[in-house]
Amino acid sequence: MENLKNKILSFTHVDAAEIDYLFQFYRKIRLKKGETLIRPGEEAHSFYYLNTGCINYYKIEEGEVRVLEFYTEDVFFADLYAYVLNKPTTSFLQATEDTLVYAIDKADVEHCFRKSHQLERFGRLSMQDAFVRTFTRVERLNNRTNEERYLRLLRKRPELFQRVPQYLIASYLGLTPVGLSKIKKRLVKS
Numbered sequence: 190m191e192n193l194k195n196k197i198l199s200f201t202h203v204d205a206a207e208i209d210y211l212f213q214f215y216r217k218i219r220l221k222k223g224e225t226l227i228r229p230g231e232e233a234h235s236f237y238y239l240n241t242g243c244i245n246y247y248k249i250e251e252g253e254v255r256v257l258e259f260y261t262e263d264v265f266f267a268d269l270y271a272y273v274l275n276k277p278t279t280s281f282l283q284a285t286e287d288t289l290v291y292a293i294d295k296a297d298v299e300h301c302f303r304k305s306h307q308l309e310r311f312g313r314l315s316m317q318d319a320f321v322r323t324f325t326r327v328e329r330l331n332n333r334t335n336e337e338r339y340l341r342l343l344r345k346r347p348e349l350f351q352r353v354p355q356y357l358i359a360s361y362l363g364l365t366p367v368g369l370s371k372i373k374k375r376l377v378k379s
Contacts, residue, residue, distance in 0.1 A: 243288060
């Protein structure tokens with residue numbers, strides 16, 4: 190839980206006693222590659238911290254997998270829309286490799302926020318960070334060419350190409366596997 194503690198402290202100062210109090214509410218979840226953390230129709234009542242591994246956040250639309258995000262080490266994540274609005278999720282959170290996450294239920298989060306201003310500040314800042322990351326992702330998809338999106342992913346998150354199947358990376362980039370292959374071939378030739 191040292192990684193989780195350091196992540197919390199990267200947002201704001203929180204006293205050790207407050208962190209210890211918060212940690213009693215987290216539960217450890219180990220997922221094997223291919224296991225699903227949450228699926229459509231389930232309540233999204235937990236907020237997660239990804240300690241090790243990789244989680245694929247995706248939807249099925251018109252029979253096709255549409256990857257929304259890959260979460261890797263040292264991030265907080267959830268289906269934010271469903272979590273914030275207390276609605277059943279329409280998405281999947283699935284491990285693409287053996288994964289360790291820590292989960293905390295929304296009711297426990299709210300309890301901790303009422304108890305501690307430091308924890309409430311951390312929660313606000315971490316939610317803002319999650320929102321900004323989501324908004325930035327949408328902006329990138331809408332304002333960059335297919336090739337620009339591919340090159341940016343290759344530059345910013347090269348490890349994904351070793352950890353995630355190419356058809357999922359293609360979906361994440363808004364491409365078909367054939368489209369991704371064409372971009373790679375074109376770049377090799379140039």
